[in-house]
Amino acid sequence: MTDTFDPAQIETDVRRWLERAVIGLNLCPFAKAVYVKDQVRIVISDASTERALLEELGEELALLRDTPAEQVDTTLLVHPQVLGDFLDYNDFLGDADALVEAMDLDGVLQVASFHP
Numbered sequence: 001m002t003d004t005f006d007p008a009q010i011e012t013d014v015r016r017w018l019e020r021a022v023i024g025l026n027l028c029p030f031a032k033a034v035y036v037k038d039q040v041r042i043v044i045s046d047a048s049t050e051r052a053l054l055e056e057l058g059e060e061l062a063l064l065r066d067t068p069a070e071q072v073d074t075t076l077l078v079h080p081q082v083l084g085d086f087l088d089y090n091d092f093l094g095d096a097d098a099l100v101e102a103m104d105l106d107g108v109l110q111v112a113s114f115h116p
Helices: 007-023 031-036 050-066 086-102
Strands: 040-044 074-078
Touching: 007 031, 007 040, 007 074, 031 040, 040 050, 050 074, 050 086
Parallel strands: 040 074
Antiparallel strands: none
């Protein structure tokens, strides 16, 4: 957990990481194409519980489902105040995948996970 929560600074840091590491090192061959077209949505979550984060994830999945990929292809849901422990984060991924399935989006959308 972080003591200070500055969404603007967090977004700046995420963009720097995305540009320098993910795109710059070509860690994801798909990232650059959608990033340069401004099709990546970065959401800095203020969730402080796993339940709140799961609800926010559901909202983002619905937004991706309902928005043409030409407008939003990818959402990065950044959650600086919850799931800082890797094991908790790893356990949460099962809930995230279950949510995708419950929303009947299995095979349509995918949760690609990253952890600092």
